[in-house]
Amino acid sequence: MNGAWFSGWRHVFKLDPDREISDETLDAICTSGTDAVIVGGSSGVTFENIVDLMARIRRYEVDCALEVSTLDGAVPGFDGYFIPLVLNTGRAEWITGWQTEGLKEYGNFVPWEETAAQGYVILNAEATAAKLTEAKTDLDEAELIAHVRMADRLMRLPVIYLEYSGKFGDMKLVKRARMAAVQAQIFYGGGIDNAERARQAAEVAHTVVVGNVIYNDLAAALSTVAAVQETVSSSLQAK
Incomplete structure (x- = not known):
């Protein structure tokens, strides 16, 4: 992995600006010991609700990044920015189209040192992002590895995000994706609703992203922080 601003992240909470979250829950999330909070969503995202969140x-010291969708x-003011590129869609606007339009309008204001391209591979057909982008989600291992190599070796993207949003993915596939990546950091998100699943994901991905469970079971969400940290620590000791 490279030395980018996000390279030390092992556990991340992802908050949707279109979903309500109480001050008490937000306080627990931001003081949990997580490495960062990412703000982003697939629908209902507006300038106003991003600014509000x-x-x-910002009242807390935790790193905070925006996924610009x-x-x-x-929105200015974040510690870092991710620009998603959906790799497994046939619709060019989700790969370079909207991104180019954004750069036409805001290119002179982009904080490039804190901005990173994020190669998304969406693997759950029922996810909102999959439907929105018409992603080809039924990838076999060879197809997934080809996408990873395209992003990692040819496009040299710093982040490859394996997104199962809404369900727990195939950890064997995630492991193969990580093994195929030479320089990209593998983010995994989807279905992590307890500590055990967080451990499994931390064993095969560089960075574990926890989202939906925050709104359904806060205690379970918080338990994923220690689970990931303990898994990473054990892995380092084993080396």
Whole structure:
């Protein structure tokens, strides 16, 4: 992995600006010991709700990054920015189209040292992002590895995000993806709703992203932080 601003992240909470979160829950998330909070969503994202959530998170010392998914959602003031490129879609606007439009309008204001391209491979057909982008989600191992090599070796993307949003993925496939990546950091997200699943994901991905469970079971969400940290620590000791 490279020395980018996000390279030390092992556990991340992802918050959707279109979903309500109480001050008490937000306090627990931001003081949990997680490495960072990413703000982002697939629908209902507006400048106003991003600004509101950012202002609330900014009361804490935790790293806070924005996943820029809409032209209206480019909000200054975050520690870092991720620009998603959906790799397994046939619709070019989700690979370079919207991104180019954004750079036409905001290119002179992009904080390039804190901005990273994020190669998404969406693997759950029922996910909102999959339906929105018409992603080809039924990839076999060879197809997934080809996408990883394209992103990692040819495109030299710093992050490859394996997104199962809404369900727990195939950890054997995730492991193969990580083994195929030479320089990219593998993010995994989807279905992590308890400590055991967080451990399994931490064993095969560089960075574990926890999202939906925050809104359903806060205690379970918080348990994933220690689970990931303990797994990473054990892995380092084993080396």
